[in-house]
Amino acid sequence: MDLIEKIKLNAKREKRLVVLPEGTEPRTVEAADIVIREGLASIALIGDPERIGSMVSEKGFENVKRSATIIDPLDHPMKQHYIDMMVEIRKKKGLTREQAAELIENPLYLSVMMIKNGDADGEVAGADNATGDVLRPAFQYIKTAPGISVVSGAFIMILKDREYGDNGIMMFADCAVHPDPTDKELAEIAVATAGTYRDIVGGEPRVAMLSFSTKGSASHPMVDKVVNATRMAREMAPGILIEGELQADAAIVESIGRKKAPGSEIAGNANVLVFPTLETGNIAYKLVQRLAHAEAVGPVLQGMAAPINDLSRGCSVDDIVSLIAITANQASGS
Ligand code: ACO
Numbered sequence: 001m002d003l004i005e006k007i008k009l010n011a012k013r014e015k016r017l018v019v020l021p022e023g024t025e026p027r028t029v030e031a032a033d034i035v036i037r038e039g040l041a042s043i044a045l046i047g048d049p050e051r052i053g054s055m056v057s058e059k060g061f062e063n064v065k066r067s068a069t070i071i072d073p074l075d076h077p078m079k080q081h082y083i084d085m086m087v088e089i090r091k092k093k094g095l096t097r098e099q100a101a102e103l104i105e106n107p108l109y110l111s112v113m114m115i116k117n118g119d120a121d122g123e124v125a126g127a128d129n130a131t132g133d134v135l136r137p138a139f140q141y142i143k144t145a146p147g148i149s150v151v152s153g154a155f156i157m158i159l160k161d162r163e164y165g166d167n168g169i170m171m172f173a174d175c176a177v178h179p180d181p182t183d184k185e186l187a188e189i190a191v192a193t194a195g196t197y198r199d200i201v202g203g204e205p206r207v208a209m210l211s212f213s214t215k216g217s218a219s220h221p222m223v224d225k226v227v228n229a230t231r232m233a234r235e236m237a238p239g240i241l242i243e244g245e246l247q248a249d250a251a252i253v254e255s256i257g258r259k260k261a262p263g264s265e266i267a268g269n270a271n272v273l274v275f276p277t278l279e280t281g282n283i284a285y286k287l288v289q290r291l292a293h294a295e296a297v298g299p300v301l302q303g304m305a306a307p308i309n310d311l312s313r314g315c316s317v318d319d320i321v322s323l324i325a326i327t328a329n330q331a332s333g334s
Contacts, residue, residue, distance in 0.1 A: 011040040011328035016121035021107035023047030031320035036063035041328045044069040046107040082113040121331035126311035138308040150185045153299030165271040175281040176299035187232035192302040208251035208270035209244025214260040
């Protein structure tokens with residue numbers, strides 16, 4: 001069974017409620033119809049009910065018509081309660097009731113407040129909105145998971161060459177969110193990525209902390225950051241296999257790993273690659289995707305207290321369906 005099929009099967013087991021704030025975006029509505037048809041999740045669509053209704057009738061989205069919850073962002077029954085919560089959560093930032101009343105009519109804020117209040121399990125957005133606009137409400141109201149101060153984004157890389165990772169499956173992070181992590185933040189990213197690997201891919205993560213140096217072959221403040229992050233990640237999560245600092249070849253090529261980091265369980269055999277900056281992670285995943293014709297699934301956002309995932313605006317309907325299934329998996333912690 002391929003990985004996406006496995007993710008879908010897991011999603012079906014616990015049928016989570018995923019809220020889609022871009023409820024009038026055509027690919028999103030089509031994806032919602034498929035998700036409901038396949039039984040991957042329950043769906044709430046936020047948007048003008050008349051616009052959603054006419055799209056559903058015109059395109060024959062019978063599954064959405066039958067069972068999606070359609071939410072008018074101007075008229076949510078819990079609006080006043082959500083406003084109270086927003087004012088309370090952002091009181092130190094000086095958020096007024098008037099400001100909260102305005103924000104709650106924005107579907108990207110309404111969806112996170114539904115999740116915060118336990119009225120939905122996860123969110124997928126971004127087909128129509130920029131990354132920052134999707135993430136900001138989540139950062140402000142959902143916040144990070146206990147013990148984690150930074151949200152990051154992992155890609156599941158499905159490689160044509162099955163020699164690498166676990167039968168060709170690897171995870172790369174951070175490729176999407178946090179531009180220049182400190183050593184402690186990098187350690188948190190490593191621990192979070194190991195958790196995402198377990199939740200979504202399954203199996204034991206073997207984490208390589210990447211650098212341009214392997215085990216002291218070069219000295220530079222950038223190398224020190226990765227060395228410190230490796231130590232901190234091991235302290236934070238002693239049960240996880242984490243090795244660093246490693247160059248990329250020492251991380252994934254067995255003979256090179258043996259030579260450059262003798263005795264390491266992970267060198268040459270890593271399935272999770274943690275990059276020292278967003279710049280390196282983002283460039284690396286795109287190069288592997290294009291030059292090695294790998295499938296890049298994600299970014300899967302991690303470190304947030306509830307699953308919220310951001311699509312690329314160029315996404316396909318299938319991408320949205322897969323990300324909804326991944327979000328449902330994260331919501332179940334499966
Ligand atoms: N984790 C947790 N919280 C965060 C993070 C983070 N990584 N980044 C910002 N925050 C919090 C801040 O602490 C702040 O909280 P507060 O309001 O309670 O004080 C809030 O979010 C807003 O912070 P800003 O610094 O104003 O964040 P901003 O909205 O300007 O930027 C963003 C956040 C958009 C994620 C920014 O870091 C960014 O642009 N990152 C790069 C995204 C990107 O372009 N990725 C590459 C493309 S994606 C791809 O190729 C797949």
